[in-house]
Amino acid sequence: MAEAGAALDTVTAEVIRSAMETICFEMATYVSRTATTPILNQSNERNATILDARGRLAALSVGIPQFMLSSTLPVRFALEFLGDELYPGDVLVANDPYHGGGHLPDFNVFAPVFADGRLVLLASIQCHHGDTGGALAGGYNVFAKDIWSEGTRYPLLKIIEAGRERRDVVLTMRANNRLPGFVGDLRSQVGAAQLGARRLGDVIDAYGATTVEAAVDWTINDAHRRFAGEIEAWPDGRYEADVYVDADPAGHEDIHVHVAVTVEGDRLIVDFAGSDDRPEIQAWSTFGNTRGYTIAQLASLVDPSIPKNEGFFDCVELRVP
Numbered sequence: 001m002a003e004a005g006a007a008l009d010t011v012t013a014e015v016i017r018s019a020m021e022t023i024c025f026e027m028a029t030y031v032s033r034t035a036t037t038p039i040l041n042q043s044n045e046r047n048a049t050i051l052d053a054r055g056r057l058a059a060l061s062v063g064i065p066q067f068m069l070s071s072t073l074p075v076r077f078a079l080e081f082l083g084d085e086l087y088p089g090d091v092l093v094a095n096d097p098y099h100g101g102g103h104l105p106d107f108n109v110f111a112p113v114f115a116d117g118r119l120v121l122l123a124s125i126q127c128h129h130g131d132t133g134g135a136l137a138g139g140y141n142v143f144a145k146d147i148w149s150e151g152t153r154y155p156l157l158k159i160i161e162a163g164r165e166r167r168d169v170v171l172t173m174r175a176n177n178r179l180p181g182f183v184g185d186l187r188s189q190v191g192a193a194q195l196g197a198r199r200l201g202d203v204i205d206a207y208g209a210t211t212v213e214a215a216v217d218w219t220i221n222d223a224h225r226r227f228a229g230e231i232e233a234w235p236d237g238r239y240e241a242d243v244y245v246d247a248d249p250a251g252h253e254d255i256h257v258h259v260a261v262t263v264e265g266d267r268l269i270v271d272f273a274g275s276d277d278r279p280e281i282q283a284w285s286t287f288g289n290t291r292g293y294t295i296a297q298l299a300s301l302v303d304p305s306i307p308k309n310e311g312f313f314d315c316v317e318l319r320v321p
Contacts, residue, residue, distance in 0.1 A: 008211060017059065024201060026199065035127075039128060045064055045128040053079075058220065069308075071126050073102075073287075096156075107129050143236040223309050243278060257275045257276065275321060
């Protein structure tokens with residue numbers, strides 16, 4: 001095993017990467033086996049990720065596309081907002097679409113992992129819940145004129161602080177949800193995040209924090225290099241497409257999405273300018289959703305063995321009106 005501070009070899013880097021991906025699968029499976037409502041324990045609408053101390057995506061499990069790639073944004077908001085107010089044993093929850101989530105029902109629960117007195121990694125599990133409060137049950141109010149009518153926003157809450165459950169936070173979240181099984185589902189996510197944090201702690205104990213950090217850097221750089229190589233093999237040029245959705249829930253017809261993809265050497269520009277900008281339509285996509293689905297589609301076009309991590313994002317400039 002590598003010692004902390006030792007030069008990183010490729011085999012060790014790959015072993016650590018594989019360990020992190022296995023931990024993600026274990027976190028996702030934990031939710032499927034312990035959640036209390038069918039939307040979590042049967043539909044498997046969840047995904048687990050691991051991020052580094054800068055909020056960069058390091059590893060993920062298989063799940064729905066935007067969950068694989070949107071968890072970085074709420075975690076980065078937490079790192080920016082809380083700074084040094086993160087502690088060992090913390091677990092945080094967020095569902096605010098304006099801080100990176102897909103929509104209000106998508107709750108992201110994550111736990112920091114510390115070693116040598118510093119933050120090293122974060123274990124994250126994101127799941128779709130059956131209700132979020134708001135004017136109508138189910139988290140889908142197609143008549144909403146603003147997000148407050150859709151449901152309750154939680155930009156960032158500590159549900160566990162330094163290992164102790166915040167009963168006031170649980171009470172508040174329970175009071176803003178119609179489903180009796182909501183807290184059970186939420187605690188399932190908390191347990192999954194804590195499990196991920198423990199497993200990552202074991203990996204850090206085995207290899208040392210410095211080696212694990214170097215392995216994250218290595219796998220992100222490897223993904224970037226390999227994805228950039230795939231792009232470079234594509235013909236340079238500008239490629240455009242249009243799609244029309246028949247109608248939104250309010251009956252507005254022909255919702256237009258336009259995309260222009262520009263290939264420039266080993267870089268991509270994906271530009272959605274020209275898409276429908278009617279203020280009255282009810283078919284908007286949040287930045288987190290758009291980012292997740294865009295990268296997921298690009299990832300499906302290339303060598304599937306390329307690790308899905310921050311290295312993909314670095315190759316793509318995303319322009320979203």
